[in-house]
Amino acid sequence: MYDYYQCSARDVLCVDLKSFFASVSCIDKGLNPLTTKLAVVGDTKRQGSVVLAATPPLKALGIKTGSRLFEIPHRRDIYIINPSMLKYIEVSSRISGIALRYVAPEDFHQYSIDEFFMDITDSYHLFAQSPYQLARMLQQEIYRETQIFSTIGIGSNPLLAKLSMDLEAKRSHDGVAEWRYHDVPQKLWDVEPLTEMWGINRRTEMKLNKKGIFRIGDLANYPVEYLKRDFGIIGVDLHLHANGIDESLIRKPHIIKGKSYGKSQILMRDYRFHELKTVISEQIDEVLYRVREKNLYPTTIAFTVSYADGGGLHKQFTKKDYFTSTMQIVKLIWQHLEEHAETDRLFRTVGVSFSNLRDSRIRQMNLFESTEEVKKEVVEDYLDQLRRKYGKDVVMRASSLSDSGTIKSRKGLLAGHKG
Numbered sequence: 001m002y003d004y005y006q007c008s009a010r011d012v013l014c015v016d017l018k019s020f021f022a023s024v025s026c027i028d029k030g031l032n033p034l035t036t037k038l039a040v041v042g043d044t045k046r047q048g049s050v051v052l053a054a055t056p057p058l059k060a061l062g063i064k065t066g067s068r069l070f071e072i073p074h075r076r077d078i079y080i081i082n083p084s085m086l087k088y089i090e091v092s093s094r095i096s097g098i099a100l101r102y103v104a105p106e107d108f109h110q111y112s113i114d115e116f117f118m119d120i121t122d123s124y125h126l127f128a129q130s131p132y133q134l135a136r137m138l139q140q141e142i143y144r145e146t147q148i149f150s151t152i153g154i155g156s157n158p159l160l161a162k163l164s165m166d167l168e169a170k171r172s173h174d175g176v177a178e179w180r181y182h183d184v185p186q187k188l189w190d191v192e193p194l195t196e197m198w199g200i201n202r203r204t205e206m207k208l209n210k211k212g213i214f215r216i217g218d219l220a221n222y223p224v225e226y227l228k229r230d231f232g233i234i235g236v237d238l239h240l241h242a243n244g245i246d247e248s249l250i251r252k253p254h255i256i257k258g259k260s261y262g263k264s265q266i267l268m269r270d271y272r273f274h275e276l277k278t279v280i281s282e283q284i285d286e287v288l289y290r291v292r293e294k295n296l297y298p299t300t301i302a303f304t305v306s307y308a309d310g311g312g313l314h315k316q317f318t319k320k321d322y323f324t325s326t327m328q329i330v331k332l333i334w335q336h337l338e339e340h341a342e343t344d345r346l347f348r349t350v351g352v353s354f355s356n357l358r359d360s361r362i363r364q365m366n367l368f369e370s371t372e373e374v375k376k377e378v379v380e381d382y383l384d385q386l387r388r389k390y391g392k393d394v395v396m397r398a399s400s401l402s403d404s405g406t407i408k409s410r411k412g413l414l415a416g417h418k419g
Contacts, residue, residue, distance in 0.1 A: 001221070002243050004181040007156070011131040012250070013118040014153040014161035015138070016170070017095065020114035021053035024091050025081055027147050034149075037061070038079040041069050048269030052083055066266075088113060095142055102127060102138065106251040117158055119250040135176050154178035159246030162198050163188060184244035189217030199241060203314075207231075208238075216242050261287050261298075264351030265406065270308040273343040275404035276350060277334055282400055282407055283352045284326045284333075291354055292384060297322035298354030303333050308346040313337070322358055325380060 017023070019033060021040045026033040037058040042049040051067040063072055072080060092113045099118055100108055107119040120134060128134040135152040142150050152175065153165025160179045168177035168187065179187055191197060192215045194205040207230075213219050220242035227235030240246070263283045271279070280303070291298060299322045306312030315336050323329050333352075383395050393407060400407045 002240075002245060007181065007245055008247055008249070009156045009181075010119055010249075011121045011124060012155050012158050012161040013120060013131070013135055013138070014111075014155070014158065014165040015099065015116050015118065015142075016151050016153075016165055017092075017114040017142075018149040018151060018175075019053055019055055019059075020092075020148065021083060021088055022055045022058075023148050024088055025053075025084065026055060028084070028087060029079075031079070036079065037075075037077055038081065039063060039067075039069075039072055040081055040083050042083070042266075043268065044069070044080055044082050046268045048267070050266050050268075091146055091148070095146060095148065098141055098145060099138065102134065109250045117161065117250055132176060132178055136174070139175060149175070151175040152177075156180050157244075157246040158248055158250065159198070159241055160184075160244050163244075166198060167191065167196065179244070181244055184220075185217070188242070188244060189215060189220055191216045194219070197241070200238070204238075259357065260353050260355035261291050261357075262351065262353030263287050264304070264349060266349050267347065268406070270346035270348060271404065272346065273337075273341060276305065276337070276347055277330070278397075278399040278402060278404040279350050279406055280333060280352065281326060281330050281397055282405065283350065284329050285397070287352060287354055288323075288326055288329070288380075289384060289387060291357065292360065292380070294357075295360050296357040297324055297360045298357055299323070300354070300356040301329055301333075302353045302355070304349070304351045305337070305341065305347055306349045307342070308348040312349075313341055315340075318356070322360075323354075 022038050023033040025040055026036050026038050031038065033055045035057060036055055038055045039051050039058055040053045041051050047068070047070040049069045051063060051065055051069070051072070053065060054063050054067075058072075058078065061073065069080070072078060096108070096110060096116060099116060103118045103120055103123050107121075107123070109117040111117060120131060124131050124134045128137060131154050135154055139150050139152055142148055151165055151169040151172075153161045153163065153169050154177065155161030155164050156179075160181075160183075164177040164179035164187075168179070169175055188197075194200045194208055194214070194216065195202055197216055200208075208214075208219065211222070211226075211230075213222055219238060222239070224236060224239040227239050229235070231238065263286055265279065265283070267279070288298075299320070300316060300318045301323055302314070302316040304312060304314045315333075317332055386395055396405075396407050399405060
């Protein structure tokens with residue numbers, strides 16, 4: 001269907017640091033991450049705390065990222081510790097420095113604290129005879145200097161590098177896999193369920209399943225015009241990716257045109273419905289403050305809540321002018337939840353995001369605008385002044401002092417976790 005000879009053919013590495021948080025914590029304590037059962041949890045004092053990372057031996061017992069502290073067996077041979085974010089950042093930076101010995105900075109992209117991409121097309125021949133040989137050299141050098149194991153995917157583009165790492169390298173004996181365009185039908189098309197493919201979430205999978213698409217091969221051979229009709233430009237991307245095509249270049253990063261601001265939390269325990277309002281209010285307060293600091297206001301807001309036992313709700317609202325106050329947004333979201341949420345179930349995660357931002361300094365006056373909304377804007381402006389002077393947590397809602405509040409417990413955290 002596609003002429004691969006017309007596609008860019010690069011040599012890209014996708015490097016994943018194996019069980020990174022757990023491995024760093026093990027090594028820091030003089031333990032072997034390949035034989036030690038260790039879990040890094042958000043807060044060892046909270047039974048509902050989330051497992052951030054687990055070593056392979058603990059994963060073999062069924063404990064994985066996203067499990068809860070109370071799910072870990074009470075055994076003497078299992079270590080449970082708090083995260084050390086400063087240490088993780090330090091080790092991650094050292095490993096990035098190792099990678100930058102082999103590529104120019106513009107050919108390096110840090111995807112997350114434990115994963116990065118390298119375009120070695122123009123440099124691998126300076127150090128090795130093939131991309132595979134360089135991948136093995138890099139892997140060994142990372143281990144020699146940090147004792148961290150890594151898996152590496154090699155591909156003709158960033159997508160194939162990522163897929164080869166996720167779907168093959170992590171299962172191979174040497175931790176390295178290489179996928180080229182001609183490998184796509186044999187190695188990618190048999191993958192199922194669809195969520196095994198990077199970039200496809202559960203909600204998209206369900207929509208595709210209704211069309212009889214269950215394997216990546218089904219998606220690759222589905223008429224692209226129908227995918228575009230039903231999914232828009234995302235449908236075209238899905239079709240291209242299912243065929244292994246990705247024309248992005250690391251040295252030409254994607255420029256985001258429509259920036260958004262958001263916040264999401266995995267709750268430290270399962271929340272009842274009435275407790276959600278406190279967390280939603282806290283999140284909107286925080287994100288709206290960040291937006292106002294940029295002299296912006298959102299015209300589109302979205303929120304997501306998920307149930308503890310699976311599934312959830314997602315909703316987006318758009319306002320012609322824009323949203324200006326926390327309570328205005330909370331009222332809208334809470335009204336929707338009361339009408340559509342299953343209030344007898346427990347909730348695990350909450351998230352909000354603001355997009356389609358407009359300059360708050362340029363606005364059209366509305367003779368029919370509520371004076372109450374104007375008063376709320378004035379109040380929030382004064383509160384913002386206090387936050388700038390004394391810190392953003394100096395002012396909080398009384399509800400945040402209740403058991404359902406999260407501001408006090410998150411104060412002083414680095415990247416959401418203890419430093």
